[in-house]
Amino acid sequence: DTAVSQTPKYLVTQMGNDKSIKCEQNLGHDTMYWYKQDSKKFLKIMFSYNNKELIINETVPNRFSPKSPDKAHLNLHINSLELGDSAVYFCASSRRDRDYGYTFGSGTRLTVV
């Protein structure tokens, strides 16, 4: 069983489109995260939810909107996609807020053309 699963694995779309990435964890963790990995492999936190409550919202364009319907799911919706949004997006989870044992998904490679 995959602990943190993201879909889709690859996403190619045109500028201006709206797209969503889904994430689910079956670890019973309370906290979930979205990280963005750029072309230089730098990992940057975007959002964090603890028990469906938004607790971290870094400087991310408001075209990005996370949604957590329950503590096992954290989806990322992106409006009006831009070329600069091309990156690998990782979902992760941890047992609780401020816990260090992050479990990552395998990533979603988003390419905006």
Added chain:
Amino acid sequence: GQQLNQSPQSMFIQEGEDVSMNCTSSSIFNTWLWYKQDPGEGPVLLIALYKAGELTSNGRLTAQFGITRKDSFLNISASIPSDVGIYFCAGRSNSARQLTFGSGTQLTVLP
């Protein structure tokens, strides 16, 4: 915000050689972590360090939490081809809620 400097950025080594990489932070951390990312996958936790001076091993990997609490290093002994990947340090200070990741060390092991 917190900043982590990780070095080297990349390494090319022969199979069987030992490897060392390190991270330094601009602030005091209370936890240091080391992750490995294989191509097409997410980072996987290798070692977690919770106390200054702590030295922890995981197989051929050894990591230390620096005494100043502003640095950490990771050693890999007798490297093998499957050690190839990107190694990330990560840490958190008391004032931060989330982990900060270093910029990664790309390791290539030549046969």
